[in-house]
Amino acid sequence: MKTFLPYAAPLLCAALLTACDSTPRERQEAVRNEVHELDTLASTAASKMRVAARRAARFDSASRARSRQPLDNAATKAFTQQLLGTYAAIDQLTVTTIEPAYTQLLRQTRTLRRQWTQRDWDYASAIYKQLNERLKAIRLDLPARSELRIRALQAEFVTMETSRDVKDLGGAVKQP
Structure with a gap:
C-alpha cells in the first residue's frame, strides 16, 4: 500500500487540478448530459421490458388455453x-x-x-x-x-x- 501511494498522488492531483479548470456551469452541463444519457438508456430498457412482458403474458395465456383443452x-x-x-x-x-x-x-x-x-x-x-x-x-x-x-x-x-x-x-x- 505504501508503494502505491507515491504513484497515485500525482494522478489524484492531476485529476483535481483538471476539475478545478472547469467552471460550475461546465460541470453542470456535463452532469446534465450524463443524466440525459442514463435516462435514455433506462427508458429504452423499460420499453424493451414492457414488450417482453406482453409477449410472455400472451405466451402464458395461450399455454393456459391449450392446457384447458381436453x-x-x-x-x-x-x-x-x-x-x-x-x-x-x-x-x-x-x-x-x-x-x-x-x-x-x-x-x-x-x-x-x-x-x-x-x-x-x-x-x-x-x-x-x-x-x-x-x-x-x-x-x-x-x-x-x-x-x-x-x-x-x-x-x-x-x-x-x-x-x-x-x-x-x-x-x-x-x-x-
Whole structure:
C-alpha cells in the first residue's frame, strides 16, 4: 500500500487540478448530459421490458388455453403405445414392471422431444402423471433401489419438460 501511494498522488492531483479548470456551469452541463444519457438508456430498457412482458403474458395465456383443452382419447392411447410400448397398460403395471416403464418413457422422450410441439408435451405429461398415479398405488411394495431409480427418471422427465417450456417462452419473448 505504501508503494502505491507515491504513484497515485500525482494522478489524484492531476485529476483535481483538471476539475478545478472547469467552471460550475461546465460541470453542470456535463452532469446534465450524463443524466440525459442514463435516462435514455433506462427508458429504452423499460420499453424493451414492457414488450417482453406482453409477449410472455400472451405466451402464458395461450399455454393456459391449450392446457384447458381436453386431450383426445385416441391420440392419448396412440401416444401411450408409442412412448411405453409393451408397458402401455399402465393400470396393470406391477412392482417389477414399473421401473422399466419409466425407463421406456424416458428413452422415447429423449429420442422424440426435439420434434415435439407443446401439445405433444401435454400428452407425454398426461402419460407421466398416469405412471405416477400407478407408482403411488404400488409404492409401498417397491424396493428402495427401484424407487430411487424411478425418482431419478422422474427428475429427468421434469427437467426436459421444463427446458422445453423455457425455450418456448424465450422464443415467444424474443420474436417480433
